[in-house]
Every structure is written in C-alpha cells, then in structure tokens.
Amino acid sequence: MTAQRIQLGPISLLAAPGWAFFPSDKQIIGRCESRIGGLRISLSLLQSVPAPRRHEESLALAKALAPEPDAPDACTQVHGWADKRLVGATSFASGRDWVRLYYVHEHSNLLPLLYSCKLKRRKEEDAARELAACDMMVASIQFADEAVQQATR
Numbered sequence: 422m423t424a425q426r427i428q429l430g431p432i433s434l435l436a437a438p439g440w441a442f443f444p445s446d447k448q449i450i451g452r453c454e455s456r457i458g459g460l461r462i463s464l465s466l467l468q469s470v471p472a473p474r475r476h477e478e479s480l481a482l483a484k485a486l487a488p489e490p491d492a493p494d495a496c497t498q499v500h501g502w503a504d505k506r507l508v509g510a511t512s513f514a515s516g517r518d519w520v521r522l523y524y525v526h527e528h529s530n531l532l533p534l535l536y537s538c539k540l541k542r543r544k545e546e547d548a549a550r551e552l553a554a555c556d557m558m559v560a561s562i563q564f565a566d567e568a569v570q571q572a573t574r
Contacts, residue, residue: 424557428565431467432532435561437554453554455547458538460555466531467564473507473526476500480509483524483533488515508559519543521552523559530564 424435429444436442439454451460463486473479480498490496490513500509506527513520515537523534536555538548 424561426561429462431464431565432462433563433565434558437558440554440558451558453547453551455551457542457545457548457551458536460558461535461537463533463535466533468529470526470529470531472528473505473531476507476509479507479524479526479531480511480522482531483509483522484511486533487522487535488518488520488537490515490520510559514540517541521555523555525559525562527564532562532564534559 424437426433427436427442429442429449432449437453440451440460441454443450443452447464449462449464451462453459465486466482470482476498480500492514496511496513498509498511500507502508506525508523508525510521510523512522517540518537519540521536523536525532525534534555536552538551542548
C-alpha cells in the first residue's frame, strides 16, 4: 500500500499506510495502527505569525505548544529552507515521553506537529517506523490555497 494525499481542513499531506487522522477546529490527531505513539498537529498558528526568517524564531513559536525538554542542551535540531518555506524539527526527552517537534513555516502560516511516544519504547522497531512515517508526512505538507492566499495579503 502506498501513501495517499488527503485533505485535512487547511492542510493536505501524504498519509502513510496504516495512519488514521481525526481533525477538529484547533488540531488534528494522527495515530498509526501500531499505536506506539501519536502525532498532534496544531492549527492555532495558521495565518497569525510573521513570515519565516530564522530557524530559531520559528522553533521558539512552535515550542510554545510543546512540553518542556528534560535537558534543553541535549535537543537534536535540524532545519532547512525549501523555496519560501522553512521546515525544522527538534527531538528530546520530556518526562516519561520522547518527543519530536516539527514545524512547517510558510508565509504567515506556522504549523507545529508533535510526535510523541513513551521514552522506554522509542527504540522499538515500530516506533522507528512511525517516526519515519512522520518525517515523510511532514515533508509532504501543503497548505490549502485559501490559507496561502490569505497569508500573502
């Protein structure tokens, strides 16, 4: 089975096989059939932030919606530009959970996405597959035309 593009309100993404999504007004919850962890997509920062300039600024806005890392200096961060879009992620332990906080920032749209699973399960094969699926899904995100048009006004 291959990934299929699905529309989830103001965004679309390539949904990995075995994943189900449950949208509401403020967020979208994603769960894989392996049920190791879950993906929470916040819609609260769409059309409400300045255009991306630096990874540190975008990440700081996204972090406001995430749990605190146990050791901020131990966070692993990656980011990159693609056209006018800044995409980044940071991974860390938070209490009994392991977290990867992603963000996609384009125009005035900032989309924080949070994958989390129990810390003791993060090295399991199913957890690695879920995380790889999340990486792929985040990379595939597109904002709906209305969100982009309103953001560029």
